[in-house]
Amino acid sequence: MESKRLDNAALAAGISPNYINAHGKPQSISAETKRRLLDAMHQRTATKVAVTPVPNVMVYTSGKKMPMVVEGSGEYSWLLTTEEGTQYKGHVTGGKAFNLPTKLPEGYHTLTLTQDDQRAHCRVIVAPKRCYEPQALLNKQKLWGACVQLYTLRSEKNWGIGDFGDLKAMLVDVAKRGGSFIGLNPIHALYPANPESASPYSPSSRRWLNVIYIDVNAVEDFHLSEEAQAWWQLPTTQQTLQQARGCRLGRLLHGYRPKNDSITNGVERFRAT
Incomplete structure (x- = not known):
């Protein structure tokens, strides 16, 4: 039981x-x-789920009618607050429907229904008719760009694995040649404890970025940290970097170790300031 x-x-x-x-x-x-x-969540016991007059979320298409069906009975007062803070008010009877303002802007808005001391909320999402498309494509212009797996980029400065510094340089270079975009592989967090699980299409989390793509030499705390700079000057550190840069396949295992050490040193200084 x-x-x-x-x-x-x-x-x-x-x-x-x-x-x-x-x-x-x-x-x-x-x-x-x-x-x-x-x-x-402060919910240790199951309680009977009350029937709410409106759903938690409703999605509409911009420019079309936005009907809202209200369950229950009796009179409700409703208040719609847009992302920008604009408010619309009205009344509706339970069991009937009403239309939200037709000129409601795209975005995430909040609808609140009140009856006596009871309140119900609905997130109102107004989406565009289609995904964003650059004006150039709408004008039927032809654009070109480059697709790249970031970890395959090599440079004299990176640590055997392409990083955000390399990406920035490539963006500039492609733009100079008339390119308009770069198609990039997923750059979510992988598995630092298991670098060989390296597929960017099987991340450990899509909430975080992969630390291996950090351009450590562009991190201010890395340069200001005495510990980090002492580590940087060690012959063993430079030897490890040379091995990583010389690895033809750019295996992530070679890139993770020095970056983890450098980031740890930089983070210690960041925490201390």
Whole structure:
């Protein structure tokens, strides 16, 4: 019975009972994980989910009618606040629909319905009719650019793996030649503890960038840190860099080690200031 209540509380809080792990296998959420998540959300017990008059999110297309169906009964007051802070007000009866303002701008807006002491909120998303397209393409101009896997770029300054410094230099060079864009591989965080798991299309997280692409020589704290500079001048450091630069395949294992050491030194100074 306790397990059933826990499962219901987790579902009510929006916690999925399972997911597909990195190996493509279904993975169940443990009871302990559910408890800790519910504790963090201050929702340890399952409560009867109240029927809200409006959904949590509604998505509309800019320029089209935006009907909003209100569930329940009785009179509601509604307040729509746009991203810019502009407000629209009105009243609606439960069980009926009303149209949001037709000139609502694109963006993320908030609709609040009030009835007595009860409030319900809906995130109103107004999206453009199509994805952004540069004016040049709308005008049927032909553009060219270069596609690159960032880690394959080599230069005299990088550490055996292409980095953001190399990318900046390439952007300038392509622009000078009349190019308009660079197509880049995903640059999300991978697995520093397992550098050979190097596919940019299988990141460990899409919330973070891959630290190996940091242009360490462009980091101010690296130059200002006595510890970092002492490490930089070590013969073993320079030897490691030469090995990384000389690796024909540019294996990530050679690039991760010196960058991790350098970033650690730079971070220590950053924390101290």
